[in-house]
Amino acid sequence: xxxxxxxxxxxxxxxxxxxxxxxxxxxxxxxxxxxxxxxxxxxxxxxxxxxxxxxxxxxxxxxxxxxxxxxxxxxxxxxxxxxxxxxxxxxxxxxxxxxxxxxxxxxxxxxxxxxxxxxxxxxxxxxxxx
Amino acid sequence: xxxxxxxxxxxxxxxxxxxxxxxxxxxxxxxxxxxxxxxxxxxxxxxxxxxxxxxxxxxxxxxxxxxxxxxxxxxxxxxxxxxxxxxxxxxxxxxxxxxxxxxxxxxxxxxxxxxxxxxxxxxxxxxxxxxxxxxxxxxxxxxxxxxxxxxxxxxxxxxxxxxxxxxxxxxxxxxxxxxxxxxxxxxxxxxxxxxxxxxxxxxxxxxxxxxxxxxxxxxxxxxxxxxxxxxxxxxxxxxxxxxxxxxxxxxxxxxxxxxxxxxxxxxxxxxxxxxxxxxxxxxxxxxxxxxxxxxxxxxxxxxxxxxxxxxxxxxxxxxxxxxxxxxxxxxxxxxxxxxxxxxxxxxxxxxxxxxxxxxxxxxxxxxxxxxxxxxxxxxxxxxxxxxxxxxxxxxxxxxxxxxxxxxxxxxxxxxxxxxxxxxxxxxxxxxxxxxxxxxxxxxxxxxxxxxxxxxxxxxxxxxxxxxxxxxxxxxxxxxxxxxxxxxxxxxxxxxxxxxxxxxxxxxxxxxxxxxxxxxxxxxxxxxxxxxxxxxxxxxxxxxxxxxxxxxxxxxxxxxxxxxxxxxxxxxxxxxxxxx
Numbered sequence: 001x002x003x004x005x006x007x008x009x010x011x012x013x014x015x016x017x018x019x020x021x022x023x024x025x026x027x028x029x030x031x032x033x034x035x036x037x038x039x040x041x042x043x044x045x046x047x048x049x050x051x052x053x054x055x056x057x058x059x060x061x062x063x064x065x066x067x068x069x070x071x072x073x074x075x076x077x078x079x080x081x082x083x084x085x086x087x088x089x090x091x092x093x094x095x096x097x098x099x100x101x102x103x104x105x106x107x108x109x110x111x112x113x114x115x116x117x118x119x120x121x122x123x124x125x126x127x128x129x130x
Numbered sequence: 131x132x133x134x135x136x137x138x139x140x141x142x143x144x145x146x147x148x149x150x151x152x153x154x155x156x157x158x159x160x161x162x163x164x165x166x167x168x169x170x171x172x173x174x175x176x177x178x179x180x181x182x183x184x185x186x187x188x189x190x191x192x193x194x195x196x197x198x199x200x201x202x203x204x205x206x207x208x209x210x211x212x213x214x215x216x217x218x219x220x221x222x223x224x225x226x227x228x229x230x231x232x233x234x235x236x237x238x239x240x241x242x243x244x245x246x247x248x249x250x251x252x253x254x255x256x257x258x259x260x261x262x263x264x265x266x267x268x269x270x271x272x273x274x275x276x277x278x279x280x281x282x283x284x285x286x287x288x289x290x291x292x293x294x295x296x297x298x299x300x301x302x303x304x305x306x307x308x309x310x311x312x313x314x315x316x317x318x319x320x321x322x323x324x325x326x327x328x329x330x331x332x333x334x335x336x337x338x339x340x341x342x343x344x345x346x347x348x349x350x351x352x353x354x355x356x357x358x359x360x361x362x363x364x365x366x367x368x369x370x371x372x373x374x375x376x377x378x379x380x381x382x383x384x385x386x387x388x389x390x391x392x393x394x395x396x397x398x399x400x401x402x403x404x405x406x407x408x409x410x411x412x413x414x415x416x417x418x419x420x421x422x423x424x425x426x427x428x429x430x431x432x433x434x435x436x437x438x439x440x441x442x443x444x445x446x447x448x449x450x451x452x453x454x455x456x457x458x459x460x461x462x463x464x465x466x467x468x469x470x471x472x473x474x475x476x477x478x479x480x481x482x483x484x485x486x487x488x489x490x491x492x493x494x495x496x497x498x499x500x501x502x503x504x505x506x507x508x509x510x511x512x513x514x515x516x517x518x519x520x521x522x523x524x525x526x527x528x529x530x531x532x533x534x535x536x537x538x539x540x541x542x543x544x545x546x547x548x549x550x551x552x553x554x555x556x557x558x559x560x561x562x563x564x565x566x567x568x569x570x571x572x573x574x575x576x577x578x579x580x581x582x583x584x585x586x587x588x589x590x591x592x593x594x595x596x597x598x599x600x601x602x603x604x605x606x607x608x609x610x611x612x613x614x615x616x617x618x619x620x621x622x623x624x625x626x627x628x629x630x631x632x633x634x635x636x637x638x639x640x641x642x643x644x645x646x647x648x649x650x651x652x653x654x655x656x657x658x659x660x661x662x663x664x665x666x667x668x669x670x671x672x673x674x675x676x677x678x679x680x681x682x683x684x685x686x687x688x689x690x691x692x693x694x695x696x697x698x699x700x701x702x703x704x705x706x707x708x709x
Binding site: 067070071073074076077078080081082083086 | 199200201203204205206257284286287288289290357358361365
C-alpha cells in the first residue's frame, strides 16, 4: 500500500436539473398540432368537396324536377288541345247536332268571364283566412 | 498496378459525375423553361384547357292564352350530334336514325360520309325520341354520336293560332315570326355568364365554378286569344275553304269594347312542331298581311259619315236606277231592286248606285276624313310585325268624283281583315275606335305585370253607331246577309264581294273574287265582331247562288263562328220572336 495517496478528485460535473435535457414535450405538442391541423385541413377540404358534390346532386335533382314539371305542363296543354279532344270525341261517337238546342235555366245567372273570375271570391276568402 | 486501377476508377467517377451534371443541367434547363421563360404561356394554355367562360341560357318566356293555357313553352330537350370521322358505316347509321328523328335518309347518309368532325344530326329532340335514338345507337353499337342539352320550343296546341304565335329560329331560338318576333325582347330574357373548370372528360369540377352574372328568364306573354273560339273559327274557315275551293282565307274575332282579339285565323296555316313540312307562304298571317279591296263592307263608312254629318237620315229616299255614270265610269248594281230606296234599304240591298249617291252628297273631303278616322291606311295595332298599312290615298291624290265613287263601294282602297274588323268594332262600340290587340299582359319573372292599354278615339256618335247597327240588322233579316242569321241571337253585318285585281294585266278579274262578311253579335248589345274573308271561292249552292259572293260563302262561316263563340262566352240567347 502506498502512503500519501492523493485523494481522488472527481472532474465530473454535477448534473444540474433539466438544463441539459432536450425539450421534447413542446416539440411533440407542436408536431402533434401540425399533424392535427394537417388532417383537419384535409378533412375540411374533403367535407367541403363532399358538400359541393351533394349540392351539385341537389342542383341536378332540381333541374330534373323542373324539367319534369315543364314536361307535365306541356303534356297537360297538349291533352287540352281542342283539336285532339275533338278527334278523340269523334272517334268515340260525337256527332255535331244539326240544330242547336238551348235550354234556359231560370235563376241561373249568365257565366261571365273565365274560370279565374269565377274563383275570385273564393281566392279572396282564402287570402283573408291565411 | 494500383495506380492504373485508380485511374480507371477515377475516370468512371468523372464520367458518372458528368452524366449527373448533364442530367441535372438538362432538368435545370427544362425547369427554367417551364417555370421561367415559358411559364406565363404554359400557365395560360393550362388555364384555357381547364377553365371555360360559358353562357348561361336564359329560359325563354311562355306564351299563354287568355285562360292561362300554354301556347308556346320552352323545355330542355336534346340535340343529337355526330363526329362523322368516327362513323364506320354511314349508310347503316343513316338508315337506322332517319326514321326515328324524321330526317331524310340520303341527306343524313351524305352528312355522315363527310370528312368533318362535327355535325348536328337533329336539334331539339323531345325526351321520348331521345330514348328511342339512344336505344338504337346502343343496340347497333354505333360510335361517333352523342347528345347535348338544348332548349326546345314547344307549341302544345300544334297548328292552333300558329300564324299569330309565330316561330322561333331553330339555331339561336330567337323569334322570327308572329308574337315570338314582336315580343322577342321580352320573351328572351338576359343570358348569364359563368366560369367553369372542367376535367379531362369535360365534367365540371365542383367548387371551381364561379358565377359572373345570373341569367334572367324571359317574361311571360298572355294573349287575348280564346282557344275554343280560335279552334271553332279555324274549323269553320277550313270547312268553307274545302267547300268552295278557295285559295285561302282569314278570320278575326274581336271584343269591340276592349279591342281584344279573341281569335285570328289565317289559312292555309302551319304547325310550328313540324318544320320539315313548313310551307314559307303559310307562315304569313293573312289577317294582317294581305290587303284586299273591301267591296261593299266599306259602304258603312260612307253611310255613317253621311248620317253623322247630317247629310242624310235613315229614311232619306234616293232614286236608284240600275246604273249610274260618274265622269265616264259606269257603276251598276247586282240584281234587281226598287227604283227608289231609303238609306236603310240601300245598305240592306247593298246598292252601289245608292251608296255612290250618298257619297256624292257627302263630298270627297269629308268621306276621306272618316275613312282615316276609322283607321284605314295605317297599321291597326302595335302587336303585329309586318302588318300591312293597307291603301288609302290622300284625298288630294284622288282622281276626282270617280275615285270618291269607287271608295264609297270599297274599291281603290285596300284594307286588311283586321282593319275592317276594327271598323265594325267601332260601330259595335257605340262609335269609339279601340286599338285591336292580341297581347293582354306581360308578366316579368318577379311577377310584375304590364297590362296592355289600347289607344281609343271617338269616330262617330253613339246615335249614328246605333242607327248603323239597326241597318246592319236589316242586311241579315231582309238583305244580302241572310245566311249569317243565327237562331238564338240577333246579329247584324254586311256582305262584300270585290273583284280581284290582276296586277299583271292591270284589270279586274271577271270570275275571281274576294268574299267578305263582317258582322256584329248580338246586334243590340254587341259582345263580338267577326270578319271573314275568303280568297277566290268558287262553285255554286244548290239554289244556284254563286259562292264567289260574300253573302253565299263568307256569311255562313260568320254564323258558325259567332254562334259557337257566343255560347262559349256565356252570352244568354235572345228569343228573336220577343225582339
